[in-house]
Every structure is written in structure tokens, then in C-alpha cells.
Amino acid sequence: MEIVFFLSAAVKAGTCLLYATLGEIISEKVGHLNLGVEGMMQIGAVIGFIAGFTSGNPYIAVLCAALAGAAGAMIYGFLTVSLKSNQVVTGLALTIFGIGFAAFFGKAFVGKKVPEAITIFFQPVKLPFLGDIPFIGNIFFNQSVYVYFSYFLVIMVYIYLYKTKWGLNTRMIGENPVAADASGIPVDRYKYFNIAICGALCGLGGAFLSLVYISIFPVNVVGGRGWIAVALVIFAMWNPGKAMLGAYFFGAMDIASFWLQTYNFPVSIYFFNALPYLATVFVLVFTSMRKHKNKKEPAWLGKNYFKEDR
Amino acid sequence: MIHVIKKDVPKTRDKILIRVAAVVAALLVSSIIVIFADANPINLYIGIIQGCFGNLHRFAATIQIMVPLLVLSLGVMVAFKMRFWNIGAEGQFLMGAIGASLVVRIFPNLPLPMMILTMAVFSFLFGAMWLLIPAFFKAKYGTNETLFTLMMNYIALTIVTALQYDFWKDPGAKGMPKIANFPANALLPSMSGFNLSIVFAIILVILACFFINYSKIGFEITVLGESENTARYLGINVTKTIIIAALISGGLCGLVGMFQTAGISGALSVGITGGLGFTAIIVAWLSGLKVPFIVLNSFVFAVLLQGGSYIQTAFQIPGSVAEMIQAIILFFILESEFALHYRFVSDKETREVA
Numbered sequence: 049m050e051i052v053f054f055l056s057a058a059v060k061a062g063t064c065l066l067y068a069t070l071g072e073i074i075s076e077k078v079g080h081l082n083l084g085v086e087g088m089m090q091i092g093a094v095i096g097f098i099a100g101f102t103s104g105n106p107y108i109a110v111l112c113a114a115l116a117g118a119a120g121a122m123i124y125g126f127l128t129v130s131l132k133s134n135q136v137v138t139g140l141a142l143t144i145f146g147i148g149f150a151a152f153f154g155k156a157f158v159g160k161k162v163p164e165a166i167t168i169f170f171q172p173v174k175l176p177f178l179g180d181i182p183f184i185g186n187i188f189f190n191q192s193v194y195v196y197f198s199y200f201l202v203i204m205v206y207i208y209l210y211k212t213k214w215g216l217n218t219r220m221i222g223e224n225p226v227a228a229d230a231s232g233i234p235v236d237r238y239k240y241f242n243i244a245i246c247g248a249l250c251g252l253g254g255a256f257l258s259l260v261y262i263s264i265f266p267v268n269v270v271g272g273r274g275w276i277a278v279a280l281v282i283f284a285m286w287n288p289g290k291a292m293l294g295a296y297f298f299g300a301m302d303i304a305s306f307w308l309q310t311y312n313f314p315v316s317i318y319f320f321n322a323l324p325y326l327a328t329v330f331v332l333v334f335t336s337m338r339k340h341k342n343k344k345e346p347a348w349l350g351k352n353y354f355k356e357d358r
Numbered sequence: 359m360i361h362v363i364k365k366d367v368p369k370t371r372d373k374i375l376i377r378v379a380a381v382v383a384a385l386l387v388s389s390i391i392v393i394f395a396d397a398n399p400i401n402l403y404i405g406i407i408q409g410c411f412g413n414l415h416r417f418a419a420t421i422q423i424m425v426p427l428l429v430l431s432l433g434v435m436v437a438f439k440m441r442f443w444n445i446g447a448e449g450q451f452l453m454g455a456i457g458a459s460l461v462v463r464i465f466p467n468l469p470l471p472m473m474i475l476t477m478a479v480f481s482f483l484f485g486a487m488w489l490l491i492p493a494f495f496k497a498k499y500g501t502n503e504t505l506f507t508l509m510m511n512y513i514a515l516t517i518v519t520a521l522q523y524d525f526w527k528d529p530g531a532k533g534m535p536k537i538a539n540f541p542a543n544a545l546l547p548s549m550s551g552f553n554l555s556i557v558f559a560i561i562l563v564i565l566a567c568f569f570i571n572y573s574k575i576g577f578e579i580t581v582l583g584e585s586e587n588t589a590r591y592l593g594i595n596v597t598k599t600i601i602i603a604a605l606i607s608g609g610l611c612g613l614v615g616m617f618q619t620a621g622i623s624g625a626l627s628v629g630i631t632g633g634l635g636f637t638a639i640i641v642a643w644l645s646g647l648k649v650p651f652i653v654l655n656s657f658v659f660a661v662l663l664q665g666g667s668y669i670q671t672a673f674q675i676p677g678s679v680a681e682m683i684q685a686i687i688l689f690f691i692l693e694s695e696f697a698l699h700y701r702f703v704s705d706k707e708t709r710e711v712a
Contacts, residue, residue, distance in 0.1 A: 081504065083445075083508075123689060127689065127692050127693065131692065131693055131695070131696035131700075132696060132700070133692040133693075133695055133696065134643055134692075136443055136445060136504060136639070137639060137640055137643045137644075137688075137692070138689075138692055140445075140636050140639060140640060141640060141685050141688040141689060141692070142685070143636075144633075144636070144637075144640075144681055144684060144685040144688070145681075145682060145685030145686070145688075145689070147678070147681060148678040148679070148680075148681030148682035148684070148685060149678075149682055150678075151676060151678030151681070152391075152395065152676050152678040152679055152682060155676050155678075272512075275508070275512060278505075278508065279505075279508075279509055279512075282505055316520060316524065318516050318517075318519055318520035318523070318524065321516045321519065322512070322513050322516035322517075325509045325510075325512045325513050325516070326513060328505075328509050329506060329509050329510070329513070332501055332502060332505055332506055332509070333495050333499065333501055333506075336495065336499040336500055336501040336502065337499050345502055345505075349502075350443075350504060354362075355362070
């Protein structure tokens with residue numbers, strides 16, 4: 049039974065990563081490497097907590113977190129899409145901003161508890177039928193509604209990217225904005241839309257931490273998970289389904305170190321902390337070594353598109 | 359409709375004016391945020407200035423932040439010149455610090471000059487090695503170096519964590535997870551807060567100027583950054599150039615690990631970088647990868663960082679304010695880049711020109 053307990057905790061730990069990773073996939077698919085994930089998660093976490101703490105309403109808390117994340121992303125979007133500034137530098141600046149923002153506005157709330165109404169709202173709920181499946185039911189279907197929404201999002205992001213015209217256009221812009229522009233796709237509008245969605249999802253990922261994962265607001269709630277999400281996008285090879293598996297795998301690594309200590313496991317716990325990054329490096333090297341184009345990063349990832357240069 | 363077109367090369371006067379305007383605008387926006395937090399922005403800015411120049415001790419602290427930032431930016435600049443996006447300065451910094459600590463552990467009794475020299479060599483090699491791995495895969499398979507170097511930062515961080523909490527934990531620290539301090543013969547000599555790393559930095563600035571502008575390899579790096587095809591046409595060995603540039607870039611960042619352990623903290627620890635590796639990327643980029651501007655901008659950022667930590671202790675204002683101001687200034691300067699190189703025209707104007 050203990051393995052079920054462990055895996056269910058892994059799903060919970062991976063959920064914040066899953067939100068942010070889905071967001072970053074959408075952004076990278078349109079060719080924008082946004083290294084501000086950590087910053088947007090920080091902004092979402094702190095705004096989500098403040099909104100939840102003052103209103104006591106879970107819907108308002110989540111909505112504010114998503115909007116705040118999207119607002120942060122729009123700074124990045126405005127600078128990189130309209131003003132063509134370097135994506136790496138702008139993303140790093142957004143991360144610095146987000147960390148500063150969260151530390152500044154969150155300071156008054158450190159040590160405060162999540163309101164009871166919200167805690168109850170996000171309590172694990174066992175789903176009928178699905179929750180009764182042996183083993184799997186207890187791992188996946190005895191979770192918070194916030195976790196269930198992430199399952200739904202994985203499907204939505206998959207449909208958006210691969211089954212709709214908008215997704216097709218998005219992927220085309222990421223691969224070749226020149227051709228996309230020539231065929232009449234409004235490139236900048238798509239970029240803004242995708243970047244804003246990325247910000248909203250990162251904001252939701254951050255708010256998951258501050259509203260569900262912890263019960264007392266700490267000094268630095270995100271604590272570098274944004275960078276793991278950036279790694280996870282590569283690990284998942286820009287695929288929403290694999291992002292889900294990867295998120296739970298990385299989530300498991302996150303809590304493995306605590307669990308294995310109690311069993312006196314012979315491997316150093318620090319190995320588990322490095323594993324997400326090591327695994328990502330292997331995936332990165334491995335994908336670049338083979339020629340499958342659809343399993344690589346989008347061709348224009350990190351490059352800005354300037355119409356007049358065509 | 360409004361269009362965006364490229365401008366001619368901007369005049370120096372315009373450049374300065376637009377930059378100053380950007381900083382002023384950024385400070386105005388920051389003031390609004392500060393007022394929100396019930397603080398007086400004017401006092402805050404005065405506090406930042408006082409924290410950096412108030413007395414010799416504080417000024418020394420500013421310079422000692424500037425030095426690592428400057429050398430890291432120089433290192434990053436070498437790679438960026440080649441359009442090799444080394445965002446792993448943070449990791450190379452940590453590896454360099456490990457290199458320096460390793461020297462202290464293996465040869466604890468070297469005399470001071472020998473010790474400094476050996477530490478410098480080791481920290482350089484460790485930093486270089488850390489960038490060599492992504493550079494090798496970039497040269498051989500075209501592996502995306504931005505993402506690779508980013509991951510290497512966190513692998514380096516876990517190595518340092520493992521050393522601090524486990525393998526190199528000081529048994530004399532009463533259970534505190536810390537690595538033993540360097541002995542006196544491994545600390546950079548200092549005078550009223552200014553230490554030897556400043557001399558290193560001055561030499562490195564001169565070398566970097568020479569290297570980029572007058573050396574053959576510097577030329578090859580610049581050409582390769584402009585166009586890989588041109589480089590191949592000129593008979594430049596692309597793989598070799600990438601590897602050499604990576605060694606220099608990573609090595610310089612690694613060297614900072616020695617400055618910081620032997621000069622400031624006196625021991626290796628996880629918090630040693632203070633995010634300077636990331637700030638350096640921004641400094642190098644905003645300076646247009648030009649050495650004189652890197653010197654200037656690393657000073658400006660050092661002022662903000664030192665001022666930020668000062669107002670935290672002096673006014674009880676969270677130091678995160680300085681971080682936010684720093685980011686807002688960045689946003690505005692990035693916007694000013696646009697104002698320098700592009701301008702808006704309406705359809706009507708375009709037709710008139712045509």
C-alpha cells in the first residue's frame with residue numbers, strides 16, 4: 049500500500065510542474081523560448097495566495113493567479129514579439145522580476161495559513177467508478193480538483209496543438225514563420241496568444257503550490273521548480289502526453305529523496321535531485337543525434353521573426 | 359497601418375540620450391511600486407546611493423560585487439560573440455569554486471602565491487570543462503546549447519549541495535551543513551575591503567580587449583558568429599573555434615569561482631553565486647558584447663545589488679525591491695534597444711518614400 053501512497057504523492061508533486069510545462073510547450077511551439085517560467089510561477093503563486101487569503105474564494109484565487117501569470121508573460125511578449133528583443137535575456141529578466149515581485153508582495157503574508165474554505169475546496173475527492181479501480185484509482189483519482197483540471201488540460205492542449213487549425217498554424221510559425229506569414233497567418237497575434245496562455249498556465253502552476261501543496265505561505269514557495277519545468281519540456285519532447293508522464297516522474301524524484309532516507313537506501317539522495325536535469329541532458333543529446341524532425345525543438349525556437357528582414 | 363522598419367546605425371548622442379531616458383522612465387515606474395509599499399522612493403534611491411558610496415567600506419563592497427560580475431560577463435561575451443548561447447555561467451562559476459576548493463583540500467600547505475596560482479588554474483580548468491561538454495555536443499551534433507548549458511547549472515548546483523551536506527561537510531561545524539573555511543594561505547590578500555581579484559579583473563579586461571579585437575582566434579569567433587558559411591569559406595575550422603571559445607568562456611566564469619571562494623566567502627557553499635551568473639548574461643547583452651560597456655554596466659548593476667542589500671539592513675525595506683527595480687530597468691533598456699534600431703512608419707509615409 050505504501051507504493052500507492054508514494055505514487056499518489058508523486059502525482060501531487062508533479063502537478064505544479066505539469067501546469068507550467070504545458071504552458072511552456074505552447075510557448076515553445078510558437079518559437080518562443082520563455083525562460084521566465086520561474087518568474088511567472090512566482091507571480092502566480094503570490095497573487096493567487098493574496099487573492100485567496102483576502103477573498104476566501106477559490107475561484108477568485110485561481111483566476112487572479114492565471115491573470116497575473118498572463119500579465120507577466122505579456123511583458124515578455126511585448127518585448128520579444130513587438131520589440132524583437134532577445135528571448136533569453138528577456139526571459140531571464142522576467143524571472144528576476146518575478147522573484148523580486150513575489151518576495152516583495154509576499155513578505156506580509158509569510159506564515160499565513162491558506163483560508164479554510166479554499167483548503168476544503170481543494171481537498172482530495174475520490175471520483176466515483178474511476179476512484180474504485182484498484183491501484184490506479186487511488187493514485188490518480190483520489191486527488192484535488194486542481195489535479196483533475198490538469199488532466200483535462202493535457203487533453204485540451206493536445207487537441208489545441210494537433211487537432212485544430214490554430215494549433216497547426218502555431219506549429220507552422222514555430223517551424224517557419226516566414227512561410228506562415230506568407231500564407232497569411234497573423235504571426236504576431238498567434239505569438240501573443242500562445243505566450244499569454246503560457247503565462248496563465250505557469251501562474252496556475254505557481255498557485256497550485258501556494259494554495260494546495262502547502263498550507264502555510266513560505267518565503268520562497270516556487271523554489272526553482274520553474275527551471276525543472278523548462279527541463280521537462282525537453283524531456284517530454286514538446287509532447288503534452290509525455291509531459292504528464294515526465295511531470296510525475298520528476299515529481300517522484302522530488303519526494304523520493306525524503307522517502308529513501310527512511311529506508312537507508314544506499315544511493316546518495318543528491319543523485320535524485322540531479323536526476324531530472326541529467327535525464328533532460330540525455331534526451332537533449334539523444335534527440336539531436338537522430339534525425340526525426342518531429343521530435344526535435346521547433347526550428348525557430350529562440351529566434352525572433354522580423355517581417356522586414358524577409 | 360503602422361509598420362516597423364530598421365533605422366540606420368544610431369548616433370552615439372542618440373544612444374546615450376535614449377539609454378538615459380530608459381533608466382529615468384524605469385525609475386519612475388519603480389517609484390510607483392515603492393509608493394504602493396508605503397515607502398518613499400526618493401529616500402530609497404538616496405539609500406541605494408549611500409549604501410554604495412557612503413564610506414570606503416561600502417564602496418569596496420560595491421567593487422567586490424562588480425569584479426565577479428565583470429569577469430562573468432566577459433566570459434559570457436566570448437561565447438555570445440560566436441552566437442553560442444552560454445547561459446551556464448552560474449554552473450561554470452560553481453565548478454570553478456569546486457576546483458579552487460579541491461586545490462585547498464589536496465595541497466593545504468602551499469605558500470600563498472603558489473596557492474593562488476594553482477587555484478586560478480584549477481578553477482579555470484573546471485569552469486572550462488563544464489562548458490566543454492555542451493560545446494562538444496554542439497559542435498558534433500548541433501545539440502541546442504541554450505538548454506544544455508541551462509541544465510548544467512543545476513547539475514553543478516546539486517554537486518555543490520552534495521559536497522556541502524555530505525562529502526565535504528565540516529565535522530567541526532557542530533552538525534551545521536557547511537564546508538570548512540579556507541586556511542589563511544588560501545585567502546586572496548586584501549586591503550580595506552579591496553582584494554587581489556581586482557588586479558585579476560583589470561588584467562582580464564585588457565586581455566579581453568586585445569583578444570577580441572586583435573587576435574586571430576578572436577577574429578575567427580566574430581566571423582563564426584556573423585555567419586557560419588562565411589567562416590567555412592574563409593577556411594576557419596568551425597569545430598576547433600567553438601571548442602576554443604568555449605574553453606575561454608567557461609574558464610573565465612570558472613575563475614570567478616576562485617575569486618568568490620578565496621576572496622569573499624572563504625569557503626564553498628551553495629549560495630555562493632547569488633545569481634550573478636544570470637545577471638552577467640544580461641550585462642553582456644545590454645553592453646552589446648563590447649568590453650568598455652561591459653565594464654560600465656557591471657558597475658551599474660553592482661551599485662543596484664549592493665544598494666539593495668544595504669537598504670534591506672538600513673531601512674528594513676525588503677531587498678527584493680532592488681531586484682524588482684533591476685528587472686524594470688532591464689525591461690526599459692530592452693525597449694530602448696528597439697527605439698535605437700527600429701522606428702515606426704505609417705503606410706502613407708512608406709508610399710511617399712517609394
